[in-house]
Structures are given as C-alpha cells and as structure tokens.
Amino acid sequence: MTPENLLHRLPSTQKCTFGCPVLDRCLGGGIPCNSITELVAESSCGKTQLCLQLTLSAQLPPSLGGLSASSLYIHTEFSFPSRRLHQLSHAFISSHPRIFNNDPCDRIFVHAVYSADQLFDIMPKIESFLENMNTQLPVKLIVIDSIAALFRSEFENTPIELKRRSSLFFKISGKLKSLAKRFGLAVVVTNQVVDLMGHSEGMNGLKVGNLGSLVSSGRRVCPALGLAWANCVNSRLFLSRNEEVVGEENGSVDVSACGGGDFLPRQTRRRLHVVFAPHLPDSSCEFVIRREGVFGVER
Amino acid sequence: MEVGRLPISASQRGKLIAAGYTTLSSFSSLSPSHLARAVWDWILTIDNLVKRGFTLVNRCCTCRYCEESVDHLLLHYLKISDNEAAEIMRVASHSHRLDGSAGGCGTVNGAQTAWDMLHEEEMFPRITTSCEDLNNILGGGINCKEVTEIGGVPGIGKTQLGIQLAINVQIPVDYGGLGGKAIYIDTEGSFMVERALQIAEACIEDMSECGGLLRKDFQACQLKMHPNNILENIFYFRVCSYTEQIALINCLDKFISEHKDVKIVIVDSVTFHFRQDFDDMALRTRLLSGMALKLMKLAKDFSLAVVLLNQVTTKYIDGSFQLTLALGDSWSHSCTNRVILYWNGNERYAYIDKSPSLRSASAPYSVTSKGIRNSASNCKRIKMM
Numbered sequence: 001m002t003p004e005n006l007l008h009r010l011p012s013t014q015k016c017t018f019g020c021p022v023l024d025r026c027l028g029g030g031i032p033c034n035s036i037t038e039l040v041a042e043s044s045c046g047k048t049q050l051c052l053q054l055t056l057s058a059q060l061p062p063s064l065g066g067l068s069a070s071s072l073y074i075h076t077e078f079s080f081p082s083r084r085l086h087q088l089s090h091a092f093i094s095s096h097p098r099i100f101n102n103d104p105c106d107r108i109f110v111h112a113v114y115s116a117d118q119l120f121d122i123m124p125k126i127e128s129f130l131e132n133m134n135t136q137l138p139v140k141l142i143v144i145d146s147i148a149a150l151f152r153s154e155f156e157n158t159p160i161e162l163k164r165r166s167s168l169f170f171k172i173s174g175k176l177k178s179l180a181k182r183f184g185l186a187v188v189v190t191n192q193v194v195d196l197m198g199h200s201e202g203m204n205g206l207k208v209g210n211l212g213s214l215v216s217s218g219r220r221v222c223p224a225l226g227l228a229w230a231n232c233v234n235s236r237l238f239l240s241r242n243e244e245v246v247g248e249e250n251g252s253v254d255v256s257a258c259g260g261g262d263f264l265p266r267q268t269r270r271r272l273h274v275v276f277a278p279h280l281p282d283s284s285c286e287f288v289i290r291r292e293g294v295f296g297v298e299r
Numbered sequence: 300m301e302v303g304r305l306p307i308s309a310s311q312r313g314k315l316i317a318a319g320y321t322t323l324s325s326f327s328s329l330s331p332s333h334l335a336r337a338v339w340d341w342i343l344t345i346d347n348l349v350k351r352g353f354t355l356v357n358r359c360c361t362c363r364y365c366e367e368s369v370d371h372l373l374l375h376y377l378k379i380s381d382n383e384a385a386e387i388m389r390v391a392s393h394s395h396r397l398d399g400s401a402g403g404c405g406t407v408n409g410a411q412t413a414w415d416m417l418h419e420e421e422m423f424p425r426i427t428t429s430c431e432d433l434n435n436i437l438g439g440g441i442n443c444k445e446v447t448e449i450g451g452v453p454g455i456g457k458t459q460l461g462i463q464l465a466i467n468v469q470i471p472v473d474y475g476g477l478g479g480k481a482i483y484i485d486t487e488g489s490f491m492v493e494r495a496l497q498i499a500e501a502c503i504e505d506m507s508e509c510g511g512l513l514r515k516d517f518q519a520c521q522l523k524m525h526p527n528n529i530l531e532n533i534f535y536f537r538v539c540s541y542t543e544q545i546a547l548i549n550c551l552d553k554f555i556s557e558h559k560d561v562k563i564v565i566v567d568s569v570t571f572h573f574r575q576d577f578d579d580m581a582l583r584t585r586l587l588s589g590m591a592l593k594l595m596k597l598a599k600d601f602s603l604a605v606v607l608l609n610q611v612t613t614k615y616i617d618g619s620f621q622l623t624l625a626l627g628d629s630w631s632h633s634c635t636n637r638v639i640l641y642w643n644g645n646e647r648y649a650y651i652d653k654s655p656s657l658r659s660a661s662a663p664y665s666v667t668s669k670g671i672r673n674s675a676s677n678c679k680r681i682k683m684m
Binding site for chain 1 (some may be wrong): 452453454491494574575576611612642
C-alpha cells in the first residue's frame with residue numbers, strides 16, 4: 001500500500017463547511033452528512049444567519065469543503081429572510097468569483113411550513129422531490145428553521161397531547177434520518193431555549209450533554225422540546241450571546257452591537273458550543289456576525 | 300492407546316508427555332481446562348517463571364487491561380491455551396471412539412458441570428471498556444454469552460462506549476483480548492468513522508506501549524493491528540426502520556456463521572425506531588421480546604457479547620418525574636445486565652442497575668480524545684494517596 005492511496009482511503013464522513021476556517025476547525029470540518037445537527041439558541045443569536053450561510057457554502061465544491069449541492073430551506077417562524085440572503089450571496093460571489101457564474105440563490109429551494117403535522121405530511125413530497133431532481137446540483141442540505149416554533153405552540157400541556165407530541169418527534173426525526181441516509185444529506189434543525197427555574201441542573205434535574213448549564217444573556221437556559229427530542233438528534237450545538245460594556249476607546253466592531261437604553265457602548269459576544277456530538281469533543285469558539293456573514297474569531 | 304499416536308502437533312505431544320500424560324486414558328476424563336491447567340502445573344514446577352524474571356504482581360505485564368490470573372498467564376506465556384487443550388481433547392476423544400475401547404469417556408457426555416462452566420467463564424476473556432474503574436464494577440469487562448444493556452441521557456457517551464467496545468474486541472489474544480470482530484448496528488446514524496479511527500489509533504498506541512515485553516511478537520501484531528484493519532473488522536449496518544432492524548437481527552445468525560470470529564454485536568440504539576409509530580403497545584412489546592430472545596440465543600450459540608444501547612425517558616412515579624430507561628417495564632427483563640450512565644456533577648458515572656452476578660456499584664469514567672478512559676479526577680485522587 002502506498003501513502004497516496006492510504007491518504008485516499010482515510011475514512012471520514014462528508015462535511016458541509018460553514019465557509020469560515022475557524023468555525024470549521026471547531027466543528028471538525030463542518031456539519032456532518034447522514035445525520036441531524038441541531039442549533040440551539042435564544043432569539044437573535046445567529047441561528048438563521050448560520051443556516052443561510054450554510055445554504056450558500058453547501059454549493060462550494062468538495063475541494064473547498066462544500067458539498068457542491070443545492071439546499072432545501074424549510075422555514076416556519078416568519079417570512080423567509082430573502083433580503084439578507086441576497087446580501088450574503090453578493091459577499092459570497094465576490095469571495096469566490098470563479099466558482100459561480102449565476103446567482104447562488106437559484107440553488108436554494110424554500111418551503112414554508114406552519115404546523116408539525118404539515119411538516120410530517122410533506123415528507124413524502126420532499127422524498128419525491130429529492131428523487132426527481134433534474135438540476136445540475138442535487139439537494140444535499142435540508143434546513144428546518146425552526147423546529148421549536150412548530151411544536152411549542154400547537155400542543156397542550158396534557159398527557160395525551162404530550163404523548164402525541166413526542167411520538168411525532170420520533171416520526172419526523174426517523175423520516176429525516178432515513179432521507180439523510182438515502183441521499184447523503186446534512187440535516188440542520190434549529191431549536192429555541194427555555195429559561196431554567198430553580199436550582200436543578202437541567203430540565204427535571206436532568207443534565208443533557210457536556211455543558212454544566214447553558215448561559216445566554218446572563219440567564220440559565222436549556223434547549224426547548226425536552227428529553228424526547230434530545231434523543232432524536234445526533235449532534236447538538238449551542239449558540240450563546242452575552243452583552244458586555246466596552247470602553248469607548250475600543251469602539252464597537254460588531255454591527256449588531258446596540259446602544260441600549262443608556263448610552264454606554266455595548267458589544268455582543270457570541271459563542272458556539274458543542275453540547276454533544278458523536279465525533280466532537282467538548283469545545284467552543286467565539287464568532288461575530290458581519291455584513292458578509294458569520295465568522296469565527298480566534299482569541 | 301499412547302499419546303504418541305495421536306494426530307496432534309509435536310510440541311503439543313511433547314508437553315503432554317512432559318506433564319506425565321503418556322496414555323490416552325490418563326487424560327480422557329479431564330476437561331479441556333483441567334488439561335491446560337495440568338500442563339501449566341508442570342511448567343510451574345520447573346520454576347521457569349522465576350528464571351524468566353516474571354514476578355507475580357496484581358497486574359499482567361503484557362496487557363494492562365486484565366487482572367493477573369494463572370489462566371491469563373497461561374494464555375500469554377505458554378503455548379498450550381485452552382483452545383489448544385480443547386483441540387487435543389477433541390482429537391483424543393475421536394481417536395478413543397475409533398479405538399473401540401470401553402465406554403465411559405468423559406468428554407462425549409453432553410452435560411457440562413457447573414465446575415466446568417466456572418472454569419470456562421474464568422478462561423474466557425472479557426471485553427475491556429478501556430476504563431479500569433468501569434472494568435472493575437463489570438467484573439473485568441463486558442461478558443461474552445450475555446446481553447448487556449447500557450442506557451443514558453443524550454451526550455453521556457453511549458455511542459462512544461459502543462465504538463470503543465467494537466475496537467477493543469479486536470485486541471489480539473496475546474494482549475489479553477479476544478481477537479474477534481464486531482457487528483455494529485446503527486439505528487440513529489451516530490456512528491462516525493473518523494471518531495472510530497481516532498479511538499483505533501489510540502488503542503494501538505496503548506498496546507505498543509505495553510508491548511515492549513514481547514517485542515518480536517509486537518512486530519507481527521502491529522502489522523495485524525493497523526487502524527484500517529481495525530475498521531475493516533467492524534461490520535456496520537445502518538437500519539432505517541424497525542422492520543429492517545428486526546429483519547437484520549433475524550438474519551444475524553446466518554451472517555455470524557459465515558463470519559465466525561464476530562465476538563460482539565452492538566445495537567446503537569435498540570430504542571430509536573421503537574419509539575416512532577406504535578399505537579399498539581402490545582405489538583411493540585411482542586416484537587421487542589421476540590427480538591430480545593433472538594439476541595440472547597445469538598449470544599449463547601456463538602458465545603459472543605451483545606450490547607444494546609438504550610435511551611432514557613421520564614416516568615411518572617408518586618407525583619414526580621423520574622428517569623428510567625426507555626421501552627417499558629417488560630423490556631427490562633430482556634437483558635442479563637443493565638448499566639445506567641449518568642452525570643454526577645461534571646463527571647460521568649456508570650451504575651450497575653441489574654446483574655445476576657455483579658453487585659450494584661457505580662464508577663466514574665470519562666470520554667477523552669482517545670476514547671473511554673479513567674476519570675481524570677479519579678486518577679488525581681489515586682496519585683494523592
């Protein structure tokens with residue numbers, strides 16, 4: 001055996017890059033294919049930003065860490081942020097001028113879903129869509145933004161409803177996983193957080209994953225949808241944001257830094273944490289959101 | 300009939316004669332493990348242990364995983380292993396029958412005494428978890444011929460333990476392992492090849508560290524234990540529905556009879572597809588218990604270890620929610636051993652919830668880049684003492 005084909009045979013799951021080397025390093029190359037990755041964060045942490053960026057970077061050729069694939073974006077919360085996507089795509093074209101000869105937005109398919117049952121019902125439609133793709137780039141990335149919005153509103157807090165809810169979790173995730181396996185998809189779902197009350201460590205005194213307790217905006221939080229859903233995902237990533245006052249001489253570099261009620265300059269520090277993943281150690285990485293996209297910062 | 304006429308190798312014949320067995324009838328009533336032990340006794344008397352400079356400490360010097368025992372040393376340093384002894388017995392009993400001498404040959408009787416079973420169990424190495432504390436509470440590791448269920452919350456390291464076991468089962472016999480192969484049934488899609496490769500490399504590194512004693516053997520072993528070969532010896536099945544899962548488990552006996560050296564079957568996780576769409580819970584219970592029986596039979600027939608990974612769920616008991624392993628009460632009868640993994644502060648712990656032979660105990664472990672290892676804080680405690 002020669003070293004060359006040893007390198008060739010180096011086994012690794014295919015990953016979809018974030019389009020940023022720092023974030024990729026933290027996550028071992030990006031979002032893995034054939035599995036479900038969950039992004040957990042409170043609002044305005046950058047979940048949607050990361051998802052939009054992924055739909056663009058998935059179009060990169062494998063030599064640049066992408067999947068050379070189109071993507072399917074299922075949005076549930078509010079109207080699809082197409083203006084922001086356009087903004088990102090311009091930055092994207094200018095940073096990879098030779099790869100794209102047409103608009104990358106043409107390779108992002110968008111679908112709106114308004115209820116959990118509807119999400120389950122369109123699964124066969126998605127399957128036939130994936131089977132009968134005739135475009136040059138196959139769909140290899142599915143983003144569901146967000147899964148929590150579907151499940152948090154619709155179900156009542158009664159045992160029967162909760163049972164129906166968790167059985168729907170397993171049905172949807174089972175279907176998504178089998179699609180992921182069949183077509184080599186990377187599946188990204190976003191989830192919201194709930195505040196933690198009392199002294200218990202996690203939900204019902206139960207700790208899920210590596211982090212002692214998740215803190216965002218100075219509050220202790222835990223991912224929404226509970227333990228049953230936690231069993232349905234392969235990897236869980238957590239985005240946190242904490243505002244801190246910065247000295248005037250530093251100035252604010254972050255576009256999202258907001259003035260607040262008082263006039264002290266504030267800066268939002270965002271971090272990406274690995275809560276659990278079969279292939280990743282407990283690690284974290286700071287990132288900023290700029291006009292051109294989401295970038296990791298090394299400190 | 301004399302030993303000299305048996306169709307066995309010259310070295311085996313030499314050992315038998317040296318140990319005082321010159322005729323067939325003199326050892327035909329012994330069990331294989333007795334025979335191995337008798338030959339071992341002879342070698343002890345000539346005291347070559349001391350000559351070779353081996354000291355009987357509490358750990359084996361060739362492989363750091365196993366507790367020191369006579370049987371263990373026997374496998375390591377002497378060329379008559381239990382298998383070899385069994386082979387001699389087989390050949391001998393065969394010749395005996397051909398010889399047509401009077402009946403009463405001990406080896407052809409079907410029944411096995413509990414004494415023999417005890418010996419067999421002692422001789423049969425367990426699959427190490429690579430974490431000493433965990434091995435201790437498990438009585439040395441995961442036992443073959445048994446179904447072991449391991450459960451815990453997401454992110455506690457169930458899959459990591461599964462991958463570690465799939466690799467550790469391949470540790471060669473010279474290093475106190477089983478030298479077997481693994482079947483990994485993945486229902487969740489959490490098996491990551493690069494992680495398996497990482498753990499395999501760390502496992503080989505560990506073996507080469509303790510392989511200094513048997514340097515020349517190590518060269519050969521190293522060839523055999525290349526990371527790629529380790530990955531080649533894991534048969535991976537990805538199943539996407541419960542029907543697939545049951546069908547696969549029903550066909551496993553055929554697969555294993557074609558691949559005899561499979562020594563562990565890991566199902567990661569047994570639960571996932573059974574939590575999806577079952578309105579009829581009675582049907583689910585029937586299917587699960589059928590599957591459990593099939594797995595138990597596999598474990599017995601091929602003397603391999605079955606490890607089932609399970610998820611946890613909350614259960615409403617006495618007005619409060621408590622954690623239990625999923626799949627319900629009837630499922631809890633299906634496994635011989637039950638291990639629960641849980642968080643204790645920032646440390647991971649394993650707890651023996653059910654076992655016919657082990658006392659309930661808990662032990663810390665940690666998940667490192669090398670795989671499952673001793674808990675870091677526990678190591679510090681030992682050093683301080």
